[in-house]
């Protein structure tokens with residue numbers, strides 16, 4: 691369904707949600723379109739991404755192109771998994787315009803947009819992407835655990851990813867990776883990490899980084915510090 695048809699349909703939803711600056715229709719001053727409602731299936735689940743992203747809670751965001759940022763992505767053909775996976779490593783073309791959107795928008799029952807893009811905003815980034823599938827999986831992991839979890843990193847633009855030492859083709863570039871923080875100061879950090887790992891496997895996340903690779907030493911004891919999960923689109 692074209693966006694302009696959805697505009698009218700969800701006009702009153704805007705009002706109810708008290709998004710005061712939003713007017714109905716695409717000719718408003720608002721430069722990003724936000725819709726709440728039953729606007730279709732969540733997705734897209736895998737790259738290449740499109741002009742909109744729809745989250746499982748019905749939030750639908752219109753995305754914007756940033757050719758300059760897209761050009762900083764590594765070429766898909768160089769991905770470490772070969773030609774068969776090239777489709778999953780297409781440079782991201784469409785982004786959430788962070789300066790034009792309320793970062794407190796809920797993406798699911800317990801998570802809001804800022805939890806996925808906070809580090810990008812903190813370093814002055816104005817573009818990000820959040821994959822609908824990983825957002826849904828994070829919510830289901832949190833629901834399964836029955837307690838809040840902290841996301842230490844989600845989307846990272848290539849330059850940001852490089853600064854923090856991420857892999858050249860890290861899924862964080864593609865918005866479908868999340869690091870779930872594990873409090874290393876706790877003596878039961880490994881138990882908590884294992885619980886997160888198990889929940890991630892249960893909900894069907896494509897890839898969960900083995901705990902040994904996410905461990906660091908604390909006072910001679912190896913403790914998990916975070917669990918990386920991603921929905922890269924293949925296993």
Ligand SMILES: [Zn+2]
Pocket residue numbers: 843862867868869918919
């Ligand atoms: Zn990660």
